[in-house]
Amino acid sequence: MGxxxxxxxxxxxxxxxxxxxxxxxxxxxxxxxxxAYTLREHRVTTTLNQENESSAPPTPSTSSATNRFxxxxxxxxxxxxxxxxxxxxxSTQSVPTTNGVTSRWGxxxxxxxxxxxxxxxxxxxxxxxxxxxxxxxxxxxxxSPGAWGASLSAxxxxxxxxxxxxxxxxxxxxxxxxxxxxxDDRPVATGPTALTAIKESxxxxxxRVGGLMRDSFDRRNEIISKVGGWVANYDSESGRSSMxxxxxxxxxxxxxxxxxxxxxxxxxxxxxxxxxxxEKELSPEEYIARIKRRREEREGKSRGKEExxxxxxxxxxxxxGVGGL
Amino acid sequence: xxxxxxxxxxxxxxxxxxxxxxNSAHAExxxxxxxxxxxxxxxxxxxxxxxxxxxxxxxxxxxxxLSHHGMSATLDRFAARLRARxxxxxxxxxxxxxxxxxxxxxxxxxxxxxxxxxxxxIRLWDSLFADWCLEQxxxxxxxxxxxxxxxxxxxxxxxxxPAYKRANG
Numbered sequence: 359m360g361x362x363x364x365x366x367x368x369x370x371x372x373x374x375x376x377x378x379x380x381x382x383x384x385x386x387x388x389x390x391x392x393x394a395y396t397l398r399e400h401r402v403t404t405t406l407n408q409e410n411e412s413s414a415p416p417t418p419s420t421s422s423a424t425n426r427f428x429x430x431x432x433x434x435x436x437x438x439x440x441x442x443x444x445x446x447x448x449s450t451q452s453v454p455t456t457n458g459v460t461s462r463w464g465x466x467x468x469x470x471x472x473x474x475x476x477x478x479x480x481x482x483x484x485x486x487x488x489x490x491x492x493x494x495x496x497x498x499x500x501x502s503p504g505a506w507g508a509s510l511s512a513x514x515x516x517x518x519x520x521x522x523x524x525x526x527x528x529x530x531x532x533x534x535x536x537x538x539x540x541x542d543d544r545p546v547a548t549g550p551t552a553l554t555a556i557k558e559s560x561x562x563x564x565x566r567v568g569g570l571m572r573d574s575f576d577r578r579n580e581i582i583s584k585v586g587g588w589v590a591n592y593d594s595e596s597g598r599s600s601m602x603x604x605x606x607x608x609x610x611x612x613x614x615x616x617x618x619x620x621x622x623x624x625x626x627x628x629x630x631x632x633x634x635x636x637e638k639e640l641s642p643e644e645y646i647a648r649i650k651r652r653r654e655e656r657e658g659k660s661r662g663k664e665e666x667x668x669x670x671x672x673x674x675x676x677x678x679g680v681g682g683l
Numbered sequence: 684x685x686x687x688x689x690x691x692x693x694x695x696x697x698x699x700x701x702x703x704x705x706n707s708a709h710a711e712x713x714x715x716x717x718x719x720x721x722x723x724x725x726x727x728x729x730x731x732x733x734x735x736x737x738x739x740x741x742x743x744x745x746x747x748x749l750s751h752h753g754m755s756a757t758l759d760r761f762a763a764r765l766r767a768r769x770x771x772x773x774x775x776x777x778x779x780x781x782x783x784x785x786x787x788x789x790x791x792x793x794x795x796x797x798x799x800x801x802x803x804x805i806r807l808w809d810s811l812f813a814d815w816c817l818e819q820x821x822x823x824x825x826x827x828x829x830x831x832x833x834x835x836x837x838x839x840x841x842x843x844x845p846a847y848k849r850a851n852g
Contacts, residue, residue, distance in 0.1 A: 363844045364772055372779045379786035381798045385845045387806060393839035397768075398814065398832055 689793045691718050693804055728754050728791065728829055757791055758783045761834050769842055790837055794830060807836065 367375050384390050640648070694714035701707040762783045766773040776782075790796050794811060795804045814832035 361845070362842070363840060364769065364842050367772060367841065368775050372781055375776070375779065375781050376785060379796075379840075380789065384796055384799055384803065384840055387799075387803045390836065390839045390844045391807070391810060393843040394810075394832065394836040397835040397838050401764075401831070401835065
């Protein structure tokens, strides 16, 4: 490699140096620009360091922090030697030497990342089990009607299972909750207990409902017997109201109720048909005469009633004898 | 060559090489506009009182009253950096009476060393204006102090640039 400008300037005189610098300063522009960029980077880093130091006062607590965020190398900038020496001593003292007991600020944070090999340490406590997949399924991340419905059905199945299988605790076998299926799809092994439980529950429910219904109907019959024939559905022949037929549906079955209803319909049709035949046989004159006769009968009844009332009032209506006043 | 001629000539040469004929036809007007913009940005360098005020008057001038943005400040800064970088060379140039004004003044006024060809000047200006824009963005107060990259380039020329062959001969 040839001589540089520096060597030429040191060897040359005033005129040679002036000629060189004014007329032929640059021989290789690319190399000169590369060196110029290097100098520029150094200048910028020095300026940033000065700004950083000027922004943070040089206190013992912050001097290390300012040095930590220093930009670039520290070769040319003339800093105070005392401060740099202190920081270097602090940095060397921060490395643990003997017992491995380090202070809070002297801990070597990069010791684990250094080239020193590390043995894999066995943890004393086992790691926590991974979360179950079921819990992830029960908590959908994003709401969607399909996922919500599926989770709801799964939750309902699980609830049914917990209610019906009283012998199996869900805490003892959390993994069995995965097999929470519909009651019809349950395995055969757990079938008898579930069926017995279902039968017991249904029998108790039906007994309670039947008792309540009977009580309510007894109460209703009492009311009917007290009130009299004011209930339209009361059947004087059987002595039972029509609601009792509904009550007997469970015991006699659907066919008996239908036959009863048919008999009732036939009876009503017979009554209606009998009166209809009589009305059909009557002529209009006879019908009018019949209506007049009934009206006269009613009027006669009402007159008799008024006369009876008048005799009663005359006898006991004025017990003090002041009615004439 | 007079510095404004160098600046305008470089602008005109670059703009005249535009591929579009519409743009190249107005190269002179565009060059004048760019030159005016550049002068308005670098006016502090070319103002007379700012050029070495301590030597222009016999009365001593306080350091606090000196301009920090003129050509004298730029040359003083360049000399200080040269001394910090290579004290031996700086002392040798001082002994020979080779002040920075004799060679660096033209560099900073023409924005390029003398004897540099047009392609090299354009390449140098590419880096120069890029660094200038970056300086103005990061530190607007320092953007008026001229092209700081020229100081770096001058130091690279003095210290690391290979010598001219004829000078060696």
